[in-house]
Amino acid sequence: MRNQIQVQNHGSKNSSLNTVMLLEQFLCPELRSIIQKIPDRYKLTMEEIRLRIDQPLMIYGDNRDYFVSRLGEVHTEAINSHRVSRKNIENTMQFISNYSIYAVEEELRRGYITIQGGHRVGIVGRVLHDNNGVRTIKEFSGLNIRISREKKGIATSLLSYLVNSKGEFLNTLIVSPPQCGKTTLLRDIIRSLSEGRKEINFRGVKVGVVDERSEIGACYLGAPQNDLGPRTDILDGCPKAEGIMMLVRAMSPQVIATDEIGRREDSSAIEEALMAGIRFITTVHGKSLEDVYSKPVIGELVKAKIFDRIIILSNRPEVGTIEKIIDGKNLVNLIGAPLRNRMVT
Amino acid sequence: MLVKLMLSLLIIVGCTLVGNIYASSYGERVKLLSHLISTLQMLETEIVYGATPLPLLLPRIATKSKEEIADILLEVSDILLKKEGDTFAEAWRRAVNINRKKSAFHRDDLDLLISLGNNLGTSDRENQVKHIRLAMEDIKRNFEAAVAQQQKNAGLYKHLGLLAGVTIVIILI
Numbered sequence: 001m002r003n004q005i006q007v008q009n010h011g012s013k014n015s016s017l018n019t020v021m022l023l024e025q026f027l028c029p030e031l032r033s034i035i036q037k038i039p040d041r042y043k044l045t046m047e048e049i050r051l052r053i054d055q056p057l058m059i060y061g062d063n064r065d066y067f068v069s070r071l072g073e074v075h076t077e078a079i080n081s082h083r084v085s086r087k088n089i090e091n092t093m094q095f096i097s098n099y100s101i102y103a104v105e106e107e108l109r110r111g112y113i114t115i116q117g118g119h120r121v122g123i124v125g126r127v128l129h130d131n132n133g134v135r136t137i138k139e140f141s142g143l144n145i146r147i148s149r150e151k152k153g154i155a156t157s158l159l160s161y162l163v164n165s166k167g168e169f170l171n172t173l174i175v176s177p178p179q180c181g182k183t184t185l186l187r188d189i190i191r192s193l194s195e196g197r198k199e200i201n202f203r204g205v206k207v208g209v210v211d212e213r214s215e216i217g218a219c220y221l222g223a224p225q226n227d228l229g230p231r232t233d234i235l236d237g238c239p240k241a242e243g244i245m246m247l248v249r250a251m252s253p254q255v256i257a258t259d260e261i262g263r264r265e266d267s268s269a270i271e272e273a274l275m276a277g278i279r280f281i282t283t284v285h286g287k288s289l290e291d292v293y294s295k296p297v298i299g300e301l302v303k304a305k306i307f308d309r310i311i312i313l314s315n316r317p318e319v320g321t322i323e324k325i326i327d328g329k330n331l332v333n334l335i336g337a338p339l340r341n342r343m344v345t
Numbered sequence: 346m347l348v349k350l351m352l353s354l355l356i357i358v359g360c361t362l363v364g365n366i367y368a369s370s371y372g373e374r375v376k377l378l379s380h381l382i383s384t385l386q387m388l389e390t391e392i393v394y395g396a397t398p399l400p401l402l403l404p405r406i407a408t409k410s411k412e413e414i415a416d417i418l419l420e421v422s423d424i425l426l427k428k429e430g431d432t433f434a435e436a437w438r439r440a441v442n443i444n445r446k447k448s449a450f451h452r453d454d455l456d457l458l459i460s461l462g463n464n465l466g467t468s469d470r471e472n473q474v475k476h477i478r479l480a481m482e483d484i485k486r487n488f489e490a491a492v493a494q495q496q497k498n499a500g501l502y503k504h505l506g507l508l509a510g511v512t513i514v515i516i517l518i
Contacts, residue, residue, distance in 0.1 A: 100402075102396060
């Protein structure tokens with residue numbers, strides 16, 4: 001019975017708490033001592049820590065946000081909240097940038113820094129720009145620390161839908177609104193492809209990843225912080241269209257994975273890769289198939305039936321729910337009921 | 346008589362040595378300052394071309410720097426790698442102060458260093474270069490002053506030592 005697949009639970013309680021503990025050392029001492037006191041049950045589901053200048057310290061998790069008091073109590077209203085000061089933000093920036101703003105100039109231009117552990121910190125402040133675009137950000141006014149939790153094993157049950165009878169991977173598109181676990185799922189599929197899955201007789205294949213936003217592998221000092229499997233090559237920070245061509249020429253991948261396709265040149269690069277017999281997996285923002293049809297580049301690819309499988313994610317009843325797996329050729333939904341894959345207990 | 350002669354000689358030699366030590370401390374500061382300038386030069390190059398973060402960069406420069414300067418740099422990166430929540434400026438100031446007594450640097454040399462620490466790592470490359478250049482200018486000025494002082498005082502202290510020794514001996518005899 002395919003529809004009753006139970007997704008294994010790999011995200012143990014301890015490792016989840018550990019993630020938060022390691023993350024705390026990137027906060028300035030004052031905030032560190034507050035976040036440390038937050039009750040464990042919030043730490044387990046916490047997805048974001050938000051610092052806004054002169055505003056209360058907040059955390060976000062389980063589809064809602066909370067105010068954090070000076071004693072680490074968690075409220076739905078701003079009671080005794082700790083007000084984030086400019087010093088808090090400046091000092092936290094020191095730890096996040098490894099005391100070296102000049103070393104993260106590139107990242108600042110894109111608006112976020114990837115730190116050890118694969119977490120991403122979004123940054124806002126005063127932007128300096130010139131003819132070539134954004135030059136840098138100064139006078140930081142807000143930080144969004146997004147906690148990345150590696151959830152191994154989500155894709156295992158999914159993979160049987162994504163390979164054909166000959167054991168070949170099918171071109172796949174993941175459709176998801178923001179914050180529904182799109183990248184997490186993509187990452188896990190990449191690892192499964194790279195490692196191979198004996199259960200369904202799928203042998204590991206060479207995977208090339210074009211990680212334009214350093215989100216999939218989350219490279220820190222060149223080394224991916226997320227396990228992407230033994231047969232995976234990562235082009236970190238590379239524009240997609242060029243990256244795809246570089247991989248095709250240099251690394252002989254069997255599957256290429258990228259995040260959000262959207263530019264005109266991306267689609268011609270994809271066509272080029274498909275022509276070379278390479279399979280493709282990518283993601284796009286959207287809620288439904290109709291959403292995707294209306295998007296310029298990816299819509300055309302879907303209409304041309306380039307993708308054999310379209311996975312639709314949602315955050316109901318919780319983050320990472322697989323609503324539908326659609327056969328791209330005849331648009332039939334392959335699963336009867338949504339697959340839940342809650343990883344955190 | 347022989348004992349007297351020996352003692353006199355001992356006093357003269359001793360005083361001359363004291364004079365020489367005073368004199369050489371001027372030379373030492375000059376040497377240290379010129380080493381410091383080349384260390385800052387390395388720092389600038391690494392920041393501009395390497396974009397290496399400071400906790401990794403400082404030990405690397407330390408291996409190519411003079412001992413007294415290397416001690417400070419290593420101390421800073423030690424404090425930073427402990428991740429106890431010190432900012433870079435705090436770690437830098439603490440490291441300079443710990444090593445304050447151990448070198449021939451003058452107080453205002455070290456104060457210049459500390460004020461450089463307040464700006465290291467806090468801005469983009471372009472800005473970092475400005476801060477380092479500025480600190481180098483200041484240290485160069487100290488260096489030139491130190492050279493002038495050395496020329497003036499080193500000879501003086503050497504002679505003063507010898508003469509003091511002779512004077513003491515004459516008085517005692």
